[in-house]
Amino acid sequence: MAHQSLDDINTGRWDRIAVQIRQEHAGKIHVATNDLHRLKDITESTADDIWITFHGAKLWWTRLAPGPVEGDEISKFRRTLDRWQDRSESGFGRPGLPSCWLGSRE
Secondary structure (H helix, E strand, C coil), X not given: CCXXXXXXXXXXXXXXXXXXXXXXXXXXXXXXXXXXXXXXHHHHCCXXXXXXXXXXXXXXXXXXXXXXXXXXCCCEECCECCCCECCCCCCCCCCCCCHHHHCCCC
């Protein structure tokens, strides 16, 4: 993902990006395909999508804010609507689970 321009990513030039990623991975087609799909996931995600990660033996979650993919000298990223959370949206409930997963109306 390091060599793809933010303009190409944010305008969805996926054919061009696919060629670049395949070249970067030198014949590892499954790795290249996975990288392309994950980049598209991040780029096309809405605030309705829940992003999760695991850190410190906890499940953390957030939603992405509207806006383009941004970049700095280290990586490309999207801003979040709020901080990463390890509790339900109301701050109570089971650690690590957004309330929409619990089937409750917290």
